[in-house]
Amino acid sequence: MSARATSTLRAVLRTRVAARSYATSVTGYGREVEGFVGAVGNTPLIRLNRLSEETGCNILAKAEFMSPGGSVKDRAALYLVKDAEAQGLIRPGGTVVEGTAGNTGIGLAHVCRSKGYQCVIYMPDTQSQEKIDLLRMLGADVRPVPAVAFDNPQNYNHQAKRYAESLDNAVWTNQFDNTANREAHILTTGPEIWEQTDGGKLDAFICATGTGGTLAGVTRYLTEKSNGRVQGWLADPPGSVLYHLVENGKIAREGNGSITEGIGQGRVTNNLKGDISLVTGAIHVPDSASINMVYRLLHEEGIYVGASSALNVWAASELARKMGKGKTIVTILCDGAYRYQARLFSRVWLESKGLLQHIPEHLQKYVVL
Numbered sequence: 001m002s003a004r005a006t007s008t009l010r011a012v013l014r015t016r017v018a019a020r021s022y023a024t025s026v027t028g029y030g031r032e033v034e035g036f037v038g039a040v041g042n043t044p045l046i047r048l049n050r051l052s053e054e055t056g057c058n059i060l061a062k063a064e065f066m067s068p069g070g071s072v073k074d075r076a077a078l079y080l081v082k083d084a085e086a087q088g089l090i091r092p093g094g095t096v097v098e099g100t101a102g103n104t105g106i107g108l109a110h111v112c113r114s115k116g117y118q119c120v121i122y123m124p125d126t127q128s129q130e131k132i133d134l135l136r137m138l139g140a141d142v143r144p145v146p147a148v149a150f151d152n153p154q155n156y157n158h159q160a161k162r163y164a165e166s167l168d169n170a171v172w173t174n175q176f177d178n179t180a181n182r183e184a185h186i187l188t189t190g191p192e193i194w195e196q197t198d199g200g201k202l203d204a205f206i207c208a209t210g211t212g213g214t215l216a217g218v219t220r221y222l223t224e225k226s227n228g229r230v231q232g233w234l235a236d237p238p239g240s241v242l243y244h245l246v247e248n249g250k251i252a253r254e255g256n257g258s259i260t261e262g263i264g265q266g267r268v269t270n271n272l273k274g275d276i277s278l279v280t281g282a283i284h285v286p287d288s289a290s291i292n293m294v295y296r297l298l299h300e301e302g303i304y305v306g307a308s309s310a311l312n313v314w315a316a317s318e319l320a321r322k323m324g325k326g327k328t329i330v331t332i333l334c335d336g337a338y339r340y341q342a343r344l345f346s347r348v349w350l351e352s353k354g355l356l357q358h359i360p361e362h363l364q365k366y367v368v369l
């Protein structure tokens, strides 16, 4: 090779190396991390191409299903445990107890294994078998209990609290009302979105709430950082009271429950208190729209996510239509569909919920179970 060709090749390689180190610094995959907890967060921000074209906006979705425990709740789990440690509530070998629809439990089970704690999970018996199995495979002691309302003393959260109090060296991490959950999103998810949109080039953030940690934390961070320019919006499933709270200032249930697991809320948790007033508006999402989007994301984008992610994306596209062309809207892909596949991809289950008819003919080839 001539001297000139060698120097050209070197220049090309230098440019490629520079481009690669830029890309990896944005997603955070570029450096070694310390154990499971070091790998939490720093997820990619994916542009949803078809929906962006369709709406004339940039619809961007944070791929939390790529977190090492597989969901957005890894972040909360890690900060809840860090908070318990910082406050001296748990010592080596201790037990973490939580009430959860599953994903926080899975995040906690991973964190507990990696830090040497025991993990006990109380969950409503309405949740998918896949989540229960995974928790058990991660060594958690899973206790499914009847799904009763929060004001019933047998609610899974109260049972978790009582059990933790009965043990020595144990903590109830209390994801709904412990604001270490929201803090995780103020300190990580919000700043990542800011950086990944080239220093805050976005107009709105929208997502659903379970505990409210993600919505409140990200909205707080983006609102403060942009001096109120970036709006926070709530995406809400049937059965939740928050849609009316945000839109009309009144707590009132809208609809009768939903197929979306892990979201929808009947009260203002501590994680939402204060910050729910920062939220600009709410979009109500029927199950028919969520299930349709599960299949569209799979077919059009090759993205395999659960119903809460699909609900978020549908709400983001509705918000795009409301805000008008040219806007950038960010949402969350909370977890993968693996956790729900026996339901979401089962013809019998979909028919039993009256949802098969909302999956267009050409997408029904994905209904394989």
Ligand code: PMP
Binding pocket: 072, 073, 101, 102, 103, 104, 208, 209, 210, 211, 212, 213, 214, 215, 261, 262, 263, 306, 308, 309, 334, 335
């Ligand atoms: N999606 C899924 C699948 C979840 O499990 C949860 C949390 N339960 C959420 C969304 C909502 O997250 P947050 O608790 O931060 O409101």
